Amino acid sequence: MNWSALDLSILGPALVAGLLVLATHVPLGTQVLDRGIVFIDLAIAQIAGLGVIAADALGLPEHGAAVQVAAVVAALLGAGLLTWTERRAPEQQEALIGVMFILAACAGILLLAGNPHGGEHLKELLVGQILWVNTTQLAWLAGVSALLLLALRLGWVARLGRFGFYAAFALAVTASVQLVGVYLVFSSLIIPALGTRMHGGPRRLVAAYGIGAAGYALGLALSALWDLPSGAVIVWTLALCATAYAWALPGRALPA
Numbered sequence: 460m461n462w463s464a465l466d467l468s469i470l471g472p473a474l475v476a477g478l479l480v481l482a483t484h485v486p487l488g489t490q491v492l493d494r495g496i497v498f499i500d501l502a503i504a505q506i507a508g509l510g511v512i513a514a515d516a517l518g519l520p521e522h523g524a525a526v527q528v529a530a531v532v533a534a535l536l537g538a539g540l541l542t543w544t545e546r547r548a549p550e551q552q553e554a555l556i557g558v559m560f561i562l563a564a565c566a567g568i569l570l571l572a573g574n575p576h577g578g579e580h581l582k583e584l585l586v587g588q589i590l591w592v593n594t595t596q597l598a599w600l601a602g603v604s605a606l607l608l609l610a611l612r613l614g615w616v617a618r619l620g621r622f623g624f625y626a627a628f629a630l631a632v633t634a635s636v637q638l639v640g641v642y643l644v645f646s647s648l649i650i651p652a653l654g655t656r657m658h659g660g661p662r663r664l665v666a667a668y669g670i671g672a673a674g675y676a677l678g679l680a681l682s683a684l685w686d687l688p689s690g691a692v693i694v695w696t697l698a699l700c701a702t703a704y705a706w707a708l709p710g711r712a713l714p715a
Contacts, residue, residue: 464683469590473689476592476638477675479600480647483607483631485667488648490624492656496553499541499625500632500648502560504641506537507633508584509563512570527599530637534629537563542622586690587640589679596638603634639690646694647671654701657708666704674700 491499510533511526519525537559544555571581607627610616616623636644651667651674658666677700678693685692 460684461686462684464686465680466683470679470683472592472594472597473589473679474675475597476589476600477643477647477679477693478672479597479604480635480639480643481651481668481671481675482604484635484644484647485651485664485671486608486611487628487631488652489655489663489667491628491648492652496556497649498553498556498560499628500645501641502541502556502563503534503537503625503629503632504636504644505560505563505567507531507534507629507636508641509533509567509570510633511584511637512567516570516574527633530633531630534633535626538622538625538629541625545621583640584636585641586688587636587638587643589639589643589693590689592638600634600638603630607631642694643690646697650674650694650697650701654704657705670700670704671697674698 488500491497507530510530513533514526514529519529540559541552541556545552548555567581567584607630610627616627619626632644635647639647651670654670655663655666674697675693678696679689681687681696682689682692
């Protein structure tokens with residue numbers, strides 16, 4: 460155990476990134492869980508990642524504006540396709556979301572097949588690089604998060620119907636997937652929402668934010684102390700915090 464690894468100059472920005480991710484992912488995650496389309500985040504995150512991989516394959520500068528545009532365009536195209544499939548085959552929507560995820564994942568692998576650093580790029584896409592976020596990335600994430608929260612609060616997303624929900628989801632995921640990776644995007648959306656499913660309204664959001672913040676803070680600290688991959692540790696601490704919260708409630712009454 461290395462106590463000197465608890466360096467706020469590294470862990471502080473990473474925690475801020477996690478809290479910004481939670482700002483949009485917690486309210487969207489509760490909607491995803493209530494709609495029963497749990498794996499949409501994995502699909503959209505993978506499609507956004509495919510946009511990043513495609514931009515890299517075309518030789519565009521890494522982390523540049525063109526890469527961000529490619530990720531957003533790919534995610535919005537995925538959102539448009541999901542809107543169409545929900546209209547045409549709503550009963551098969553969850554299965555179609557799974558198919559989109561696996562197709563995007565395999566397309567990414569094919570694009571990286573000839574890249575000598577393909578394995579490294581794929582790992583970055585899955586587990587992210589939360590410990591190495593910079594000020595520019597945090598500012599970009601904060602701006603997108605603020606706009607999305609405003610749109611949700613003012614009802615702009617709801618007015619656009621199905622596509623509004625999928626588009627908001629696509630923008631939120633695109634903004635976060637390059638920082639925290641596909642695994643943490645899924646965990647940030649689903650685990651806090653799952654751990655607070657016995658609540659409703661503002662109480663559920665407050666509890667979910669608390670679980671998320673505790674999971675990120677504890678995960679970052681433990682990963683630093685034990686020199687373990689931060690993303691993987693945070694996924695586990697989010698799950699443990701959600702489980703502890705659910706079990707600590709009086710009677711542990713869960714909905715049917």
